Amino acid sequence: MSSLAGTRAWIVNRPVDLLLAGSGLAFALYLPLALFVHGAVAPALLAFAGLLSVLGNGPHFMASYVRLYGERDTRRAHPLVAYVAPLLLAAGVVGTLVSPRGFGAWFIKAHVIWSGYHYSGQTYGIALLYCRKRDLALHAWEKWLLLGPIAFSYLLPTISFEAGQTGGAFYNLPYPTIATALHDAFGLAPPAWLNQATAWGYGAAIAAFVGWLAVRRFRGASVPLPAVLAVAAQMLWFTVVGANPTFSLFVPLFHSLQYLVVIYAFHRGAWLQEGQPLNRLARRHYAFLVLLGIFLFGAVPGVLAQYGCDRQVAYAAVIVFINLHHYMIDGVIWKLRRPELRRALVTPLEQAA
């Protein structure tokens, strides 16, 4: 274990990993919010969350764009995601602008449903990454135990929402639940036991996960703390915070911070080879991501509005485009079996450099 105490065991270092990659920050923020902030979101907090979104959420989306389009090999390896998907999504944007409450509602729906799946994928990936970094070989059934609470924490609120009759709204654009759509189209209704079965499944998954952690610890091969924290954070985001809308505002930020830690680790080796101070290059890269994020999220909808599109609908359509594309990109670029990824994220820094 002592040989793993250096750069190998952590993505960046112990505090950064525990706070950001493991999302310890989410737990630290949740307690005061749960104790002192109740009811509707205060406007000042809303503005603050907006600022954090510019500084955290935007760059995280843009980082995946830079990874895909900034690397020729990656672009060539994934032509569907790099070239075909943007065209299809652009058609989705046009469809939303033309029919915001018809096609647009389902374009938004795709984003809402995929979003939780994407979060779950990242949580699972980060947990596996830490296990890999600690040389913890997991059996296939152990991976299922790890995945269980992650998957159910996503399924529980999603099924609960989609089986209900009250839809949601995104930038003032309403979208239906699947239950209402099924009822309107075919007269069907989801089975009454679905919610309860999912809740039971979630409970069973948590119990199995905790048991597995205990057995592992008992055998002296504990699951790394950041991996456990990441799983617990996902459960907090999806199933505990529902009653606290203020905390919900910050969940995308926590997800983005996790991502940015991995991005930093990914580029670190290349930056070290440039012979300039690492922090300076990282700051420059981050500033570029912020700028690109402001442009795509803020300026592109504004330009569409100049052409006569409804401003709110344009914002919604562009945001959904970027989100869906991001989910697709992340689905293909973070496969740890790729040697350059293993070198950047798993191999000790000294060896990678």
Added chain:
Amino acid sequence: MSSLATTARLRRFGGPLRDRLTVGPGATLLVAGLWPLLTLGLSPRLSAAIAYTLCLLFAFPHVARTWFEVYARRENLLEHPVPTIFLPLVLLAGAGMLLDAPTLLGPWAVLLYLAGSVVHHTQQTLALLAERARAAGQPLTRARPAAALLLGAAAAVAGWCVGPTPTSFYGIQPPMLPAAWRGAAYGLSVLALAGLAVWLFRRHRQGVSVREEALILAPQVLWYTLLAAAPALVLFVPALHGLQALGAEGAAGDREGIWRRYGLAFLLGGALFEALPGLIASAGIEVSTAYVAVTAWLQLHHFLTEPLRWRREAAR
């Protein structure tokens, strides 16, 4: 032969085509040639959107380049704290006041922006003229056509401010001038053109080849005569001015990495001019007021700081 070739090269800012198109009147004439399409074939909204897109491509990156150039160098802030720090903050306070009292201050902000544009466009034309004349070995001395250029442009702006429907900026009109000013504005424009012609003639008499100088003067003359006369075309002036500056930049600055610099300026320009007003509007402010406040602030700030770049380029 080689010295002649060198002189010819120095007298241009890039290749001949790019030079004529961007620094010279090529792009302006293209836009003017599109006038029938823009006024008859397209709706005013679409025509304005096309002009806006060109601003996104040329005018906003031009402004953003100033931010990068001026604020990336610490010595600029130390040597020129008034235009780089103090006045931008004063302008920012003004933009805040405009957001608070748009009806009262909006027309004056528009007028200030238009007047500042006149001075700034003239400054750029003169800077390009001086640079080209210097490169050609025929430097400008006392005979600067500043007065004529300023007069012509100011006359055109005065013409815009005459009713019954003065030119508006994001739906906000400048203070209206009496109708009698229209005739005066036309008269001043003619006087300014005559002044420029006399100046060029005198340069010619001094043995200076004035063809290149006339080509640099031509865009501004066209902006404030031909384009200023058509509401659909006047919206293109900021984009054409930005294109001129970006076109000239390749020769003045370091050619290497020019597209990377442009890319960053494009992103920053879009973020400043488009995302910022959107953000302000999301706080419940009228969209047009947010655009006027942000655009006027950014442009006036640009007018104040851009001359620092020209001075540095001239020193180089």
